[in-house]
Amino acid sequence: MSTYRIRQGDTLWALASRFKTSVSALARLNKISNPNLIYAGNSLRISGHARSDSFESAKGGGARGGSGTKRAGGSRGSGHVDGSRGAGSPGQATAAMRKLASAGRAAAMSLGGYNSQGLCATGVSRAIQNAFGFKVWGNGNQIDNNLPRDKFKQVHMSLAEALKIPGLVLTWEKTSSRAGSIYGHTAITTGDGRSSVSDFIERNTLGAGGRTGLKIFMPTL
Known part of the structure; x- marks a missing residue:
């Protein structure tokens, strides 16, 4: 039995x-209730692995799992590290973040302007491609699973x-509309x-009701 210190981005x-183990085995061994959430700096117990590859001696408890409900239809065992409690103030936004915001506005204006076309994932994917040069596939509740973890x-x-x-x-994960409940x-x-x-500019996102399963991702390029 060896222990690995979880790093940001793991x-x-x-x-x-x-x-060479499974997500379920790691979650069971470390009593992780939510495999989609692990924390940087915590220790993860690895069964049957030689002590190497930045392993550390076990000191105290294992990795801490999140207490939230697992997202229906989400990526099982993706285990995002909560490396920060925020991305900083607007003045601290990185050049990549500002570039993506600008590309997002341009994509929205080219598709629907201020009127939704039902193509939200198309707009976001186009913005990411224009900003960073790669495409992310999937609909509104799939894009989070397809964002490259070395870039977001x-x-x-x-x-x-x-x-x-x-x-x-x-x-x-879902919105109040019929299409949004699916996509x-x-x-x-x-x-x-x-x-x-x-695919459009939504003037009051905070006031849009009936949306559940929010996740937020920051570009790290």
Whole structure:
């Protein structure tokens, strides 16, 4: 039995693959209730692995799992590390974040302007491609699973906080509309504290009701 110190950017899925075990085995051994959430700095117990590859002696408890409900239809065992409790103030936004916010606004204006076309994932994917040169596939509630983990990290904050920061990717599992209950919704924050962009510019994202399963991702390029 050896212990690995979780680093920012690690995922439970990637660690299971790296150490030739399974997500369920790691979650069971470490009493992780939510495999989609692990924490940087905590220790992860690995059964049957030689002490190497940045392993450390076990000191205290194992990795801490999240207490939230596992997202229905989400990526099982993706285990995003909660490396920060926020992406900083608008003035601290990175160049990549500002670039994505600008590309998001341009994509929204080219698709629907201020009127939704039902193509939110198309708008977000186009913005990411124009900003960074690669495409992310999937609908509104699939994009979060397809964002490259070496280029985006999940951050944990309220929607109100996120809307003050430009260039964050928002994803919801479901919305109140018929299509949204199936495909969810995704958008990019503009940083003005109110609006977000996808296939259109939504003036009051904070006031949009009936959305559940919010996740927030920050580009790390």
